[in-house]
Amino acid sequence: MPPPAACAGDGVDAITTPALVIDLDAMERNLQRMAAFAAGRGLRLRPHAKMHKSARIAALQVQAGAVGVCVQKLAEAEALADGGVQDIFISNEIVAPDKLARVAALAQRVRLAIAVDSPLGVERLAVALRAAGAGLDVFVEIDVGQGRCGVAPAAAGALAQQVVAHGLRFAGLQAYHGRAQHLRAAAERESAIRHAVALARAAQASITAAGIACPLVTGAGTGSFAFEAASGVYGELQPGSYLFMDRDYADNEPTPQAPRFEHALFVKSQVMSRGEAHAVVDAGHKSHAIDSGLPRVHGLDLEFANGGDEHGILRPRGDALPALGDTVWLIPGHCDPTVNLHDHYVVLRGGLSKGVVEAVWPIDARGCLS
């Protein structure tokens, strides 16, 4: 593992580039705003830790009122459990028997939940849990517009029956609409979530008709959570990116009903080559993910062009080009996969200009794919 880009106590100028840096003051404000939003509406908050992959940050979220975290992969859950996280929902399906044996082992050391969307998955999960003498909460995932995993709402009752028939604890519905998160207009997102809520209601009805209680509907992301929160159907919110706010979320029209979040995650880079009409920084898409578009230069009106794996190319726009050796702060296009490219957060207190490194936090679940 490469060494951290700085040590606690270093000034901001001493951070070696490229480095993943948290503006801790901004992150703490984001943390509190979301916690207050959920608490004010009497909703459970279960932030998605697939975004930050950090046991330390999960602990801060729980300390601020979160009931636990979500993850997308079993290996993430294992890494966070190793870091002390006690309540984890794997909001995704697992059908491989070797992994389900790991799920059962993990369920013996933390409070665990998982999603299912197939009879085969339910059956194999039950086999693994029985073999280990373990228990966990099982959510039936429904497709509310994402077009990826999840059963049709009308099929939720039959699958919940199978969960119960196998002696598993049916805990409710996983109903996340990923595609709604980056619809740019707030009204478009509201409309997409109105549809998702209707589908979640239909799934609840299907479960009730099967004679089973549906304790909870969980879902929502940073682009839409205010709409799920207002629905009267969702009891738990799963946003992740609110904590760091990437460029892609900032490009959304703000949701009037939601608190505002600040950029709190940056890639510190340096100009390492200068042409007459362009500058080259030492950060390419091995240091920031570009699946949701390129990063934005922070505080300067410059065009950022893709320079490949290890370079970014800056061209002048409203501002003049920085000089060779200058620092340039980048706001990543998408925080989740950007975080996954780094081993450490450099945690800065006091802002990007004059801050001091307060700590270096490991990204515990970096690379946890399985």
Add this chain to the structure above:
Amino acid sequence: MPPPAACAGDGVDAITTPALVIDLDAMERNLQRMAAFAAGRGLRLRPHAKMHKSARIAALQVQAGAVGVCVQKLAEAEALADGGVQDIFISNEIVAPDKLARVAALAQRVRLAIAVDSPLGVERLAVALRAAGAGLDVFVEIDVGQGRCGVAPAAAGALAQQVVAHGLRFAGLQAYHGRAQHLRAAAERESAIRHAVALARAAQASITAAGIACPLVTGAGTGSFAFEAASGVYGELQPGSYLFMDRDYADNEPTPQAPRFEHALFVKSQVMSRGEAHAVVDAGHKSHAIDSGLPRVHGLDLEFANGGDEHGILRPRGDALPALGDTVWLIPGHCDPTVNLHDHYVVLRGGLSKGVVEAVWPIDARGCLS
């Protein structure tokens, strides 16, 4: 660090998904073909290790005749040196004094070279080397069409003079044309490299006119190396991807003068959810980079659609959809950043259907950004 997806001796079916898998038989054939190509033309081969980031693989390349490897980042060079690699060229610029001190320290334990493209970079490099009492080879980078780093060919002589004036060893020209590599038609690539060769000649003339000998011109990639090899100007080739052959390179029209390379790098994935008209695999863009497009499904005519960070969506085309639990092998769009997402190679002998895991190799320089 997450544990490896398999152990030596495991059958292919036991590899946990998603996992980065080398088809070792195919990789060895690629290795030998490139080594034979360079040897047959009397050219030095210095493969780019930014692609594989593995000291083990670098050693295999050197064993097959390579003079050493290139890297793009200092931290990669340090990680490979730790793994026993003895001859490394950082084919990129560094201007940060803290990193140049690390360069000087590294130059005391391996044979090292670096690129420069600015008087400031030369001066700072000289200061760092003097302070450490270290020496290395210095290549002047020229821009031969990439539009990123490098000086104009006509300015090469003046910069080489500065290298010499600072008491540094001028070793030649770094002249890599990245943009040429994925021009789809072989004739387009040939034309781009013809232009690059003319620029390299102009830079050589500028250096000779400054009274300095130009010992070597180095560059070339997997898409173009046959053209640089035929130029009479390039003395060293730097291809990287030939070893693994990603989807993007395979989409090129083959170069008639070059050997053919086989796909040797795969992401093993599993169908973890099935809809009526689509299947979902457990590999998204946290397990394969999509900067150069999506992966291709190996051996099956299926459409692969982006399913986000942790999922891939398959739709039927010529072949029917696989069943829940089935294995699906993906050929990554771009091998370099895909490798950087993983901690280990699962090294398979005997093919993807019935192979056995021969070894697990660490990806030593994974995440080495600085």
